[in-house]
Amino acid sequence: MxxxxxxxxxxxxxxxxxxxxxxxxxxxxxxxxxxxxxxxxxxxxxxxxxxxxxxxxxxxxxxxxxxxxxxxxxxxxxxxxxRSGLLDQVQALVAEAARLGYSRTDLIEMIRGIS
Missing domain, CATH: 1.10.10.10 (Winged helix-like DNA-binding domain superfamily/Winged helix DNA-binding domain)
Structure with missing residues (x-):
């Protein structure tokens, strides 16, 4: 480990x-x-x-x-x-972003803008 x-x-x-x-x-x-x-x-x-x-x-x-x-x-x-559903949530988020027409790059920029 x-x-x-x-x-x-x-x-x-x-x-x-x-x-x-x-x-x-x-x-x-x-x-x-x-x-x-x-x-x-x-x-x-x-x-x-x-x-x-x-x-x-x-x-x-x-x-x-x-x-x-x-x-x-x-x-x-x-x-x-x-116990950690984080990966599932990330995959769902990527899928929902794609459904709405956002690329992974767009999604990454949105996440960076949060912090």
Missing amino acids: LLRLDQRDTRPLHEQVASAIRRAITDGECRPGDRLPSARDLSLALDVNVNTVLRGLRSLRDEGLLEFRRGRGVTVADGADQ
Whole structure:
């Protein structure tokens, strides 16, 4: 699992850690039943404190994306890969934009204009 944090992101680090893992699950890099690296290994890879990683992991557990089990460590929960409908929503948005006569480039420019 290759996780990276965006140095320009101003959110708290534990939220960034949770987002990086959430994205890995959504992208299929981590599948239900997969065991995550230890919090210590993740903290070394991301160059953040282990307590920051643990806080991010706990928030994902509270969302139902991860399971903590003694002797097994932290694993991706069953159905976690289906909890994010973002890709479905993006595909629907692209289809609706096309139906209305907007290109993908037009759609990207609209999104850029929101921020």
